[in-house]
Amino acid sequence: MDAELFPRERARVAPGAVHVPDWLDPDGQRELLAACRDWARPPAGLRTVRTPGGGTMTARQVCLGLHWYPYAYARTAVDGDGAPVKPFPGWLGDLGRRAVADALGGTEAGGAAADAAAGTPPGPAYDVALVNFYTGDARMGMHRDADERSDAPVVSLSLGDTCVFRFGNPETRGRPYTDVELRSGDLFVFGGPSRLAHHGVPRVHPGTAPPWLGLRGRLNVTLRVSGFPAAG
Secondary structure, three states: OOOOOOOOOEEEEOHHHHHHEOOOOOHHHHHHHHHHHHOOOOOOOOOOOOOOOOOOOOEEOOOOOEEOOOOOEEEOOOOOOOEEEEEOOOHHHHHHHHHHHHHHHHHHOOHHHHHHOOOOOOOOOOOEEEEEEEEOOOEEEOOOEOOOOOOOOEEEEEEEEEEEEEOOOOOOOOOOEEEEEEOOOOOEEEEEOOOOOOOOEEEEEHHHOOOHHHHOEEEEEEEEEOOOOOOO
């Protein structure tokens, strides 16, 4: 990426919510994109999500660890081909814990920074990923990530086209909110008092992905701690 007149700095958007630009380097972005392409293949691959009211989400989705559908989790793609959900890889959980430690530090991440300094995997065990694919006209309405039993921070990684990420408040879908530009490689983490804040994507800017990435559109990889017991 060309140097900018004013380099982007990390920003505390709200209590417990932090934006870290360029957190994933080019090699990390390529590796995550390759993994996303594998996960998107059937069975239990990329699908269109249908809402209870009969509508459809414009961003398509694939899940790991547990399958999310409005508004619950299952162990199979119950609103897709019915296949068992793909496993959540351990390296992705390590990435999530490192993201929380880097973004929030010891206080807001529940001691994650101290764990990282000691060389141990910090924080709780991430076990669910939702991967959303946006074309240029796709959007995501304001919503809360409220179907988990855990209140561990949510980790969001962006690949491809730049988007406007609207980060609001826990009480209402309306104002106050802050619009944040998320580019390829950016990290956004929200936890603590912002864990249940409403958020959405009102706009994607087509054609803004780094040419070297080889992606048309936007991928958002969201990591969560479900709080559900492991399958026995």
